Amino acid sequence: MNRRLRLWLVGVGGAGLAALLVAACLDLPRFGGDRHPYGDRAVRASLSRHTANTISSVNFDQRAFDTLGEMSILFAAVLGCVVLLRQTRDEHRDRPEPAEVARPVRGYALLVLPVALLTGLYVIAHGQLSPGGGFQGGVVAATALHLLYLGADYRALERVRPIGVFEVGDALSAAAYLVTGLAAVLAGTAFLTNTLLPYGTFNTLSSGGTVPLLNAAIGMEVACAVVVLLARFLDQAVEIEQDKGEGEVRAP
Amino acid sequence: MHVLPYLVAVWIFLVGCYGLATSRNLIHAVGCLAVCQSATYVLLLAVGYRDGATAPVFSDVKPGSRPVVDPVVQALALTDVVVGATVTALLLALVVQVAKRHGTVDPDELSELRG
Amino acid sequence: MTDAVIVVALLLVAASATVAVATRDPERQALVLSVLGVVLAVLFTVLQAPDVGLSQLAVGSAVTPLLLLLTVRKVRRRPRRKEPPP
Amino acid sequence: MNGWILAAALVLAGGVGATLWGVASGPLRRRVIAQNLTTALACPALLLLAQGYDRPSYVDVALVLALLGPVGTLVFARLLADELTGDPPRAWGATWAVAGLGTVVVAILCAVAAPGRATAKLLVTGVLLIGGNVVASRALAGGFGGVRRG
Amino acid sequence: MNRRTTLLTAAELLGWWAALALLWLVFISAVDTLELAVGAAAAAVGALAAHAARRAVTDR
Numbered sequence: 086m087n088r089r090l091r092l093w094l095v096g097v098g099g100a101g102l103a104a105l106l107v108a109a110c111l112d113l114p115r116f117g118g119d120r121h122p123y124g125d126r127a128v129r130a131s132l133s134r135h136t137a138n139t140i141s142s143v144n145f146d147q148r149a150f151d152t153l154g155e156m157s158i159l160f161a162a163v164l165g166c167v168v169l170l171r172q173t174r175d176e177h178r179d180r181p182e183p184a185e186v187a188r189p190v191r192g193y194a195l196l197v198l199p200v201a202l203l204t205g206l207y208v209i210a211h212g213q214l215s216p217g218g219g220f221q222g223g224v225v226a227a228t229a230l231h232l233l234y235l236g237a238d239y240r241a242l243e244r245v246r247p248i249g250v251f252e253v254g255d256a257l258s259a260a261a262y263l264v265t266g267l268a269a270v271l272a273g274t275a276f277l278t279n280t281l282l283p284y285g286t287f288n289t290l291s292s293g294g295t296v297p298l299l300n301a302a303i304g305m306e307v308a309c310a311v312v313v314l315l316a317r318f319l320d321q322a323v324e325i326e327q328d329k330g331e332g333e334v335r336a337p
Numbered sequence: 338m339h340v341l342p343y344l345v346a347v348w349i350f351l352v353g354c355y356g357l358a359t360s361r362n363l364i365h366a367v368g369c370l371a372v373c374q375s376a377t378y379v380l381l382l383a384v385g386y387r388d389g390a391t392a393p394v395f396s397d398v399k400p401g402s403r404p405v406v407d408p409v410v411q412a413l414a415l416t417d418v419v420v421g422a423t424v425t426a427l428l429l430a431l432v433v434q435v436a437k438r439h440g441t442v443d444p445d446e447l448s449e450l451r452g
Numbered sequence: 453m454t455d456a457v458i459v460v461a462l463l464l465v466a467a468s469a470t471v472a473v474a475t476r477d478p479e480r481q482a483l484v485l486s487v488l489g490v491v492l493a494v495l496f497t498v499l500q501a502p503d504v505g506l507s508q509l510a511v512g513s514a515v516t517p518l519l520l521l522l523t524v525r526k527v528r529r530r531p532r533r534k535e536p537p538p
Numbered sequence: 539m540n541g542w543i544l545a546a547a548l549v550l551a552g553g554v555g556a557t558l559w560g561v562a563s564g565p566l567r568r569r570v571i572a573q574n575l576t577t578a579l580a581c582p583a584l585l586l587l588a589q590g591y592d593r594p595s596y597v598d599v600a601l602v603l604a605l606l607g608p609v610g611t612l613v614f615a616r617l618l619a620d621e622l623t624g625d626p627p628r629a630w631g632a633t634w635a636v637a638g639l640g641t642v643v644v645a646i647l648c649a650v651a652a653p654g655r656a657t658a659k660l661l662v663t664g665v666l667l668i669g670g671n672v673v674a675s676r677a678l679a680g681g682f683g684g685v686r687r688g
Numbered sequence: 689m690n691r692r693t694t695l696l697t698a699a700e701l702l703g704w705w706a707a708l709a710l711l712w713l714v715f716i717s718a719v720d721t722l723e724l725a726v727g728a729a730a731a732a733v734g735a736l737a738a739h740a741a742r743r744a745v746t747d748r
């Protein structure tokens with residue numbers, strides 16, 4: 086199929102899709118309308134279980150099984166990356182070269198790394214109270230670690246990042262989520278129901294039953310997953326070089 | 338104003354699809370896919386919005402004192418933002434593999450190589 | 453007044469999405485995508501979804517650009533094995 | 539009529555609109571500067587919105603942006619260093635002007651808030667934002683010398 | 689590893705821990721025992737990371 090024909094096909098298909106979508110939009114409930122039956126019920130359920138952040142309650146209590154699915158997608162994506170970006174037989178590792186970084190940039194990186202890590206942990210820990218949660222805080226904490234690559238070089242990052250530990254952490258936190266769900270089954274209710282722990286005082290760290298536990302498991306999972314992902318990409322971009330092969334000329 | 342957010346979501350989606358179809362570089366195509374994904378978040382949150390309401394997070398407001406927006410769609414969008422980023426990473430890993438195997442990331446050249 | 457800020461954020465998102473698609477060079481597109489991430493986070497905050505805004509910020513400001521640029525670097529460094537047929 | 543939200547809308551329409559134009563066109567040095575300024579403008583807008591909606595918990599979003607926005611710019615400064623060294627961006631005027639705007643916004647918000655934890659959090663956000671953006675600007679203007687592979 | 693470096697390391701860790709614990713107190717809205725315990729643990733993690741990062745950059 087040549088390029089011109091493809092563009093025509095895209096144009097016609099796109100116009101049809103656009104017409105259908107606009108027609109659908111005109112039929113949707115008005116933006117900002119007052120009728121949100123599911124939302125109102127979710128808020129009531131969340132308040133009855135003493136969870137201040139309703140969104141966390143939906144994620145880790147009312148729809149915890151759905152989050153298990155999301156977590157397995159995340160796990161599978163990381164697994165796929167690890168398999169795709171492994172070092173093959175015709176490749177070798179070169180030691181990364183040290184980088185010259187301006188003094189204020191290096192100082193900034195060393196100063197902000199612990200602050201960003203603490204913020205990430207804060208966002209995870211307060212997931213069931215204020216905006217935030219495991220998904221967001223995990224990414225923030227993992228990003229914090231990579232300040233060492235930005236402010237220094239890859240060798241420095243490799244020294245503080247034992248990748249095996251993070252791979253094990255990824256698997257362990259995924260298992261922790263499942264175990265928390267299964268504990269509910271052992272206690273005589275359904276998988277992942279939030280009846281195991283007392284609901285606690287509203288708006289404190291221990292409120293919400295199993296919500297904080299699942300939240301922490303997801304936080305650890307996401308942080309480890311992002312670290313492992315970025316490690317594979319950094320390895321490929323910085324360390325792994327192809328051996329001299331057929332017809333290839335490498336710059337000396 | 339009643340349909341503007343929905344129309345913006347439709348626009349973002351269509352623009353992303355156009356970019357995907359006409360892309361000459363697989364890395365650019367992955368970026369366009371990320372644009373398409375963001376259309377779904379805009380649509381979901383627009384559906385859940387309520388005039389004059391605030392976020393259903395009761396750490397600093399008293400429950401019941403103010404109307405709140407729909408938390409269900411927010412929960413859907415929230416998880417997908419992070420999971421979508423890892424899926425983007427998976428696609429980029431595929432691009433790296435394609436570049437290793439075929440020495441090009443232009444989809445047109447790739448189909449010529451195969452055929 | 454809340455409507456005005458929603459309209460502003462929506463238009464910014466639509467514009468930056470269009471620019472992100474129209475920028476064909478992946479490195480420059482990564483720059484636009486990181487701006488798109490920030491603008492989306494503002495839109496989500498304006499739509500009263502700070503959780504989603506936080507999520508978008510965490511992912512869009514540093515992780516996605518880092519992944520894209522590392523891929524560009526890996527792909528660029530690779531010498532071409534075959535010249536494309538004329 | 540809520541002046542805070544109006545101010546945020548103005549910052550977004552004027553400031554972020556302009557940086558969007560900057561990132562969409564021109565040479566690479568202009569685009570990276572515009573990307574850095576987007577962070578520096580969006581963060582005060584988020585702080586103003588938190589005040590306008592009367593929700594102190596929304597400050598967390600601005601805090602995370604103040605932390606990670608400059609980190610994002612450092613990513614570009616680090617990985618595009620080869621292309622930027624030949625044509626280094628210099629826009630200290632714009633950087634300091636936007637930093638000034640951030641300072642003014644944080645100062646006003648601290649003045650109206652009752653002194654306490656919330657004020658301290660605002661100050662931390664402001665310091666992280668302004669320090670981060672100045673350092674990111676410095677990094678763009680040749681912070682990474684001689685990175686060939688690494 | 690002599691006595692002096694051990695003392696310096698301890699001082700560095702303690703300094704970071706105190707600064708980060710203070711920052712945690714700034715972030716949170718209400719104080720209770722569990723909150724303080726979690727904050728102290730998080731600050732300890734941050735202090736260890738700060739120390740490891742500093743060492744990775746300077747000693748090589």
